Amino acid sequence: MTPESATVEWVAVAPLAELQRRKKKQVEVAGRAIALFLVGDRVFAFDDTCVHKGRSLSRGSLWKGKVVCPGHQWTFDPETGRADDQDDCQPVHDVLVVDGVVHVDPRPRQIS
Amino acid sequence: MSPTPATVVAVGAGQATVSAVRMLRRRGFGGRLVVLGEERHAPYQRPPLSKEYLRGDADLDDVTILDESWCGTNDVELLLGTRAERISADGAGHRVHLAGGAELVADSVLVATGVRSRRLPGVEGDRMVHLRDLDDADRLRTLLPGAERIAVIGAGLIGSEVAASARDLGVEVTCLEAADLPLLRQLGPEMAQVYADLHRENGVDLRFGRQVESVDQTASGVVVRTASGEVVEADLLVVAVGAVPNDEFARASGLPIDPMAGGVLVDAECRTAVAGVFAAGDIASRFDTATGRHVRVEHSDNASRQGAVVARALLGLPQPAEDPAWFWSDQYELGLQFVGHAGPDSTVVVRGSVDDRDFTAFYLREGRVHAAFAMDRGGDVTAARELISRGTPVAEAALADEDTDLLDLLDTVDA
Numbered sequence: 169m170t171p172e173s174a175t176v177e178w179v180a181v182a183p184l185a186e187l188q189r190r191k192k193k194q195v196e197v198a199g200r201a202i203a204l205f206l207v208g209d210r211v212f213a214f215d216d217t218c219v220h221k222g223r224s225l226s227r228g229s230l231w232k233g234k235v236v237c238p239g240h241q242w243t244f245d246p247e248t249g250r251a252d253d254q255d256d257c258q259p260v261h262d263v264l265v266v267d268g269v270v271h272v273d274p275r276p277r278q279i280s
Numbered sequence: 281m282s283p284t285p286a287t288v289v290a291v292g293a294g295q296a297t298v299s300a301v302r303m304l305r306r307r308g309f310g311g312r313l314v315v316l317g318e319e320r321h322a323p324y325q326r327p328p329l330s331k332e333y334l335r336g337d338a339d340l341d342d343v344t345i346l347d348e349s350w351c352g353t354n355d356v357e358l359l360l361g362t363r364a365e366r367i368s369a370d371g372a373g374h375r376v377h378l379a380g381g382a383e384l385v386a387d388s389v390l391v392a393t394g395v396r397s398r399r400l401p402g403v404e405g406d407r408m409v410h411l412r413d414l415d416d417a418d419r420l421r422t423l424l425p426g427a428e429r430i431a432v433i434g435a436g437l438i439g440s441e442v443a444a445s446a447r448d449l450g451v452e453v454t455c456l457e458a459a460d461l462p463l464l465r466q467l468g469p470e471m472a473q474v475y476a477d478l479h480r481e482n483g484v485d486l487r488f489g490r491q492v493e494s495v496d497q498t499a500s501g502v503v504v505r506t507a508s509g510e511v512v513e514a515d516l517l518v519v520a521v522g523a524v525p526n527d528e529f530a531r532a533s534g535l536p537i538d539p540m541a542g543g544v545l546v547d548a549e550c551r552t553a554v555a556g557v558f559a560a561g562d563i564a565s566r567f568d569t570a571t572g573r574h575v576r577v578e579h580s581d582n583a584s585r586q587g588a589v590v591a592r593a594l595l596g597l598p599q600p601a602e603d604p605a606w607f608w609s610d611q612y613e614l615g616l617q618f619v620g621h622a623g624p625d626s627t628v629v630v631r632g633s634v635d636d637r638d639f640t641a642f643y644l645r646e647g648r649v650h651a652a653f654a655m656d657r658g659g660d661v662t663a664a665r666e667l668i669s670r671g672t673p674v675a676e677a678a679l680a681d682e683d684t685d686l687l688d689l690l691d692t693v694d695a
Contacts, residue, residue: 190685221332221610223615223658227659228658228659229663231662231666231687236659236662237658238615238657239615239658240615240658241606241608241617241658241662253302253303
């Protein structure tokens with residue numbers, strides 16, 4: 169662990185099992201809506217409110233490993249939050265799964 | 281395979297051009313790129329002009345899609361307020377003639393001159409707006425909040441979006457439509473009725489089967505008379521009765537025009553009959569390999585995709601499989617999306633609740649989905665699109681069952 173991540177205050181948000189069926193779930197952390205996605209066996213977390221027009225990403229879909237916004241079908245890389253063919257980037261949160269429980273860093277990751 | 285061109289000139293500065301230019305630079309095109317825009321504004325998106333921009337919820341920065349700083353960084357010459365008149369042959373390349381006499385030499389030319397609002401004869405005045413360009417939107421946006429009641433002629437996408445935006449601003453709306461229902465051809469009778477109900481519930485006085493006989497501007501507003509003698513008075517009139525291709529440049533350049541749909545005839549890769557000259561977006565009538573017919577589409581997503589097709593063709597890159605047609609409209613806080621073509625004689629299967637305005641309607645023929653209309657259900661669109669392009673046979677009950685994951689209905693699940 170880097171010194172930075174050592175200071176992360178992980179917040180438990182949901183059992184991993186709750187993601188198995190729909191592959192997605194909206195949770196709230198410190199008043200902030202966060203969308204969880206299960207891609208393969210990895211969990212990713214985005215701010216739920218789409219950077220484009222504010223639609224809820226957890227009402228979207230997963231397709232070919234990408235998060236698809238229900239608003240205008242923008243697609244996002246789950247790892248970086250980068251939107252395909254756009255200049256925008258969706259805020260992403262670090263995720264840690266411990267003993268079958270999904271934990272999220274409430275602060276969005278800084279993308280360099 | 282022809283070599284990558286050294287100079288590409290795009291005539292028209294809308295969505296198709298922006299998509300082409302961005303992809304060319306993103307994929308490493310190192311040649312000269314010139315964009316000619318007739319308007320004085322940097323390229324902008326049109327869809328918000330009848331929605332968030334009109335309501336004042338978005339500004340010029342939000343709708344601009346190719347600003348001067350991007351052009352500077354990416355070495356794109358953006359010539360605004362510049363009208364191109366025609367192309368002539370110049371050796372193996374082309375000469376683009378500008379109004380005022382200047383000329384540009386290009387290896388390839390993209391014709392993306394778009395469309396303009398269809399005008400009703402004699403309908404002209406400072407309380408009448410045809411909404412197409414940013415200047416039109418600015419005028420309407422200034423006038424709208426001061427109006428108590430507006431009249432809208434045409435309940436197509438733009439007319440109904442203007443109606444919805446006006447209602448959001450608390451303005452009364454009377455909307456006159458010539459057909460028996462709005463968007464009847466696109467949505468089919470059942471969903472066109474749902475669409476009409478949505479507008480009526482939100483307070484739009486929506487009247488169908490109305491032929492406009494005359495429009496007069498008075499001291500205090502506008503008076504519209506229909507063929508049946510009905511009189512509609514309003515502070516402001518918006519005319520939204522479709523669009524006509526801006527084909528003067530193409531005609532003057534000798535490019536073949538589609539005699540049926542209008543617009544420039546192009547092949548599947550958006551090539552016109554003249555080597556090195558492409559057309560894309562609303563102006564292009566493109567060959568559809570699936571049906572063997574030319575189709576001209578006036579939607580933003582179509583323009584983006586065709587711009588990308590042109591960029592790949594110029595770079596000699598393979599073209600990916602084509603997704604079914606898709607368009608969206610945001611009205612009354614609802615996201616509406618349509619994918620595919622409804623066509624006649626479809627069975628409509630609803631997933632979700634029409635009453636709650638939270639549903640997807642699937643259009644089926646012979647047990648296969650060929651279109652879908654999602655009301656605040658954009659999450660279903662991915663699966664709908666795949667069901668349409670794969671022609672997967674599906675059971676109506678499974679589509680309607682909310683406990684069935686739509687992606688599980690696909691032949692191969694590779695999500």
